[in-house]
Amino acid sequence: MAQEYVAIKVDNTSDTATKQQANTGHDQPLGGTGSNVQDDVPLSPTEKNFLEEIKPERAGGTSSSKKQKSQHTKIQQVPEMLRREPFSKYFQPRAIAIGPLHRNSKTLFDEDLKKKLAAEFVKKMEHDKSPEESNQAKSSKEGDQAESLYRIIKKNIEHLKTYFDEKVIKSYNDESLAIMLFSDGCSIMQFIYSCARGDLKLFNINNGQAALIQQDLFLLENQIPYKVLKLLMKNSSSHKPEDLEESIKAFIRMNVMSPAKYSENIELDLGTETKEPVHLLDLLRSALLQEDNSDHHHIYGHHHNHDHKKDFSKCQVEYKRTFRNIQDLKAAGIKVEPSDTCSLRDVSFSALCFAGYLKLPPLIVDDSTGRKLLNLVAYEMCPDKFQTEDGVTSYVYFLDSLIDNEEDAKDLRMATIFRNRLSSDAEVAKMFNEIGTDLVPAPGYVDVKIKIQKHYDNRCMTWVAQVYRDHFSSPWTILALTAAVIVLVLTGVQTWFAVLPR
Incomplete structure (x- = not known):
C-alpha cells in the first residue's frame, strides 16, 4: 500500500481524475445507455471494420436484405x-x-x-x-x-x-x-x-x-x-x-462400387429443369443412396423430410454401444449377410429365435473406394450443403464401427459383402479405419443400431450362440460332441453293470 501511495502522490491531478472516474463507474450501471456508449467509447477503424463484417447481410445471417438461399451445394474446397x-x-x-x-x-x-x-x-x-x-x-x-x-x-x-x-x-x-x-x-x-x-x-x-x-x-x-x-x-x-x-x-x-448384378438395376434420374444433379459427384451420391426409391427410405428409417435431430437425440438416449466389431457380433450369434440391393440405405437387422441377421449392401473394395467414399463424405460436410441427410457419412461411420482389424474385413469378404480387390484383408481394414478417423457420429441407421445392441445385451441369446458356435458350428464339432456323448453314455452303462449285483 505504501508503494501505491507514493506513485499516486507524484501527480495529484491524475490521482483526482482517476478517483473521479472510479466513483463515476460505481455510481452508474454497467453498460449505460446506447447513446452514452456511442459518445464515450471511441472505436478504431479496425473495430469498425470488424463490426461491419458481422452484420447479418454481410455474414450470411438472417436479414430482410439477404439473398435467397442457393438451392444447391456450391463447388468449393474440401472442408x-x-x-x-x-x-x-x-x-x-x-x-x-x-x-x-x-x-x-x-x-x-x-x-x-x-x-x-x-x-x-x-x-x-x-x-x-x-x-x-x-x-x-x-x-x-x-x-x-x-x-x-x-x-x-x-x-x-x-x-x-x-x-x-x-x-x-x-x-x-x-x-x-x-x-x-x-x-x-x-x-x-x-x-x-x-x-x-x-x-x-x-x-x-x-x-x-x-x-x-x-x-x-x-x-x-x-x-x-x-x-x-x-x-x-x-x-x-x-x-x-x-x-x-x-x-x-x-x-x-x-463407378457405384457394386457387383454388376446389383448396379445394372440402379435407377438413375438425370434431373429435370427444376431439379438436377449439382455435378458428377452428386449424381454418384444419388446412385449410391438411390434417393428416389421409397423402399430404401423405409429401410434407412426415414424420409427426406424426416427430423434428423430427433434421430440423433434418440441415438444418444437409447443407443449405448458396447460391441466393438464384427467379432463381437459373431460371439453374440449375429451373422452378416448381403442386402438385396446395393443402396447404402439398405442396411437392416432382424432376429430369428436365438440368431440375429445384419444385412449390409455388397461393396467392391479397390483402389478407388476410399477416394470416392471420402469425397462423398466431404461433400456432405460442406457448410452450405443443400441435402439434409448424411447418407454416405452414416454408412462410412457405421462400417468403421464394425471393422477393427483384418479378421473383421475377412468375415465381411467371406459373407460376400466385400469384393476385395486390394492386396489383403488388412488393407481393407486399414482403409476404413483411416477414412473413418475423426468422423462426427452420424444419425443414420439408428433403429438398426438399437436392435443390434438389444440383441447383444440379451445374455440368454449370447449364451445359446456361444454353445452353438462351440459345438454345432461345423460337422466336425457336431461329430466330436456326438462321440463324446456316446462315450459318456457307454461309460455310464458300463459302470452301471459293473456295480449291479448279480
Missing part, C-alpha cells in the same frame, strides 16, 4: 478438417484437372489430352448429324459446332457462376471461366462417351490411365456444374442427347 494428413491424398487428382481448383497442378497430364477429347466431341457431333442437318448447319451463321456450343456456355455464364463458391472463381473473368467450362465440359462428355463404348484406345488412353481419370472425375475439388454437361448434350445434336445421357448412366453404374 478444413479433411485437408490434413492422412486425408489430403484422397482429394488430389492424379491424372486430369477439371474446374478451377487444380488448374495449375504440374503433376497431371498436360492440356493436350483434354483438347483432343474436346475436339473429338465436337467432331463426333458434326459427323453424327444427318445430311439435311449438316446442310442447314453450313448455311447458318453459327454453323461451326464448336463456336455454337461455346456461345451457349457464354450465354449462361452468369447462371453457371452461381454453382461455384465465390472464392473459387475470384481470379476468373467471364471469358476465362466460359473457356474453361466449355473445354472441360466437352472433354468430360467425350471421355464418358468413349469409356461407355470402350473406345478410349483412340486417344491412346490405357486401362490404368482410364481408371485414374475416372477416379478424378469424382473428386470434390475436381468438378464443374452438371448444367454444363446438360447444355452440351441438349445443343450438340438434335438426335444425340439420348445416347449421351445413356453413356452418363452407364458411366455412373460403372
Whole structure:
C-alpha cells in the first residue's frame, strides 16, 4: 500500500481524475445507455471494420436484405478438417484437372489430352448429324459446332457462376471461366462417351490411365456444374442427347462400387429443369443412396423430410454401444449377410429365435473406394450443403464401427459383402479405419443400431450362440460332441453293470 501511495502522490491531478472516474463507474450501471456508449467509447477503424463484417447481410445471417438461399451445394474446397494428413491424398487428382481448383497442378497430364477429347466431341457431333442437318448447319451463321456450343456456355455464364463458391472463381473473368467450362465440359462428355463404348484406345488412353481419370472425375475439388454437361448434350445434336445421357448412366453404374448384378438395376434420374444433379459427384451420391426409391427410405428409417435431430437425440438416449466389431457380433450369434440391393440405405437387422441377421449392401473394395467414399463424405460436410441427410457419412461411420482389424474385413469378404480387390484383408481394414478417423457420429441407421445392441445385451441369446458356435458350428464339432456323448453314455452303462449285483 505504501508503494501505491507514493506513485499516486507524484501527480495529484491524475490521482483526482482517476478517483473521479472510479466513483463515476460505481455510481452508474454497467453498460449505460446506447447513446452514452456511442459518445464515450471511441472505436478504431479496425473495430469498425470488424463490426461491419458481422452484420447479418454481410455474414450470411438472417436479414430482410439477404439473398435467397442457393438451392444447391456450391463447388468449393474440401472442408478444413479433411485437408490434413492422412486425408489430403484422397482429394488430389492424379491424372486430369477439371474446374478451377487444380488448374495449375504440374503433376497431371498436360492440356493436350483434354483438347483432343474436346475436339473429338465436337467432331463426333458434326459427323453424327444427318445430311439435311449438316446442310442447314453450313448455311447458318453459327454453323461451326464448336463456336455454337461455346456461345451457349457464354450465354449462361452468369447462371453457371452461381454453382461455384465465390472464392473459387475470384481470379476468373467471364471469358476465362466460359473457356474453361466449355473445354472441360466437352472433354468430360467425350471421355464418358468413349469409356461407355470402350473406345478410349483412340486417344491412346490405357486401362490404368482410364481408371485414374475416372477416379478424378469424382473428386470434390475436381468438378464443374452438371448444367454444363446438360447444355452440351441438349445443343450438340438434335438426335444425340439420348445416347449421351445413356453413356452418363452407364458411366455412373460403372463407378457405384457394386457387383454388376446389383448396379445394372440402379435407377438413375438425370434431373429435370427444376431439379438436377449439382455435378458428377452428386449424381454418384444419388446412385449410391438411390434417393428416389421409397423402399430404401423405409429401410434407412426415414424420409427426406424426416427430423434428423430427433434421430440423433434418440441415438444418444437409447443407443449405448458396447460391441466393438464384427467379432463381437459373431460371439453374440449375429451373422452378416448381403442386402438385396446395393443402396447404402439398405442396411437392416432382424432376429430369428436365438440368431440375429445384419444385412449390409455388397461393396467392391479397390483402389478407388476410399477416394470416392471420402469425397462423398466431404461433400456432405460442406457448410452450405443443400441435402439434409448424411447418407454416405452414416454408412462410412457405421462400417468403421464394425471393422477393427483384418479378421473383421475377412468375415465381411467371406459373407460376400466385400469384393476385395486390394492386396489383403488388412488393407481393407486399414482403409476404413483411416477414412473413418475423426468422423462426427452420424444419425443414420439408428433403429438398426438399437436392435443390434438389444440383441447383444440379451445374455440368454449370447449364451445359446456361444454353445452353438462351440459345438454345432461345423460337422466336425457336431461329430466330436456326438462321440463324446456316446462315450459318456457307454461309460455310464458300463459302470452301471459293473456295480449291479448279480
